[in-house]
Amino acid sequence: MGEAHMKSLDVTFLLVLGLLIWILGTVYYAHRGPSILETTRSRYWKEFVFAPIGSAILCIAILRWRHIAPGQWTSAMLMLAIPGMIGEAVVLCNLATFMPKLRAASGGRYGGLLFATYALVLGVAEIVTLGIR
DSSP, X not given: OOOXXXXXXXXXXXHHHHXXXXXXXXXXXXXXXXXXXXXXXHHHHHHHHHHHXXXXXHHHHHHHHTTOOGGGHXXXXXXXXXXXXXXXXXXXXXXXHHOTTSOGGGHHHHHHHHHHHHHHHHHHHHHHHHTOO
């Protein structure tokens, strides 16, 4: 017995919501980035731990709210993540334009934070989809 597939409305909703979350996150880091990425090591590492966890909690809450079947979590999480992953590629290639308050040297720290966040969010979804406990 196969699991139900996501509805087209869910796919569209998740893509649009992913775009909105990415925009909000990018605006946040454009304004607050220097105080997070360019201050103390401990402040950065706290963000490096808590941002991915907070993002994963938010994304899990969204999938549960939308009643996405566990077997579809990987696909659904990709729909949430893809707009941000594409957007962040553009931002990182044009850091001075999109995040003028950040020094160019902070691009690596920002990219590392993003990589960890997307890895955790997508990894959690894959574990749920595979039914690993």
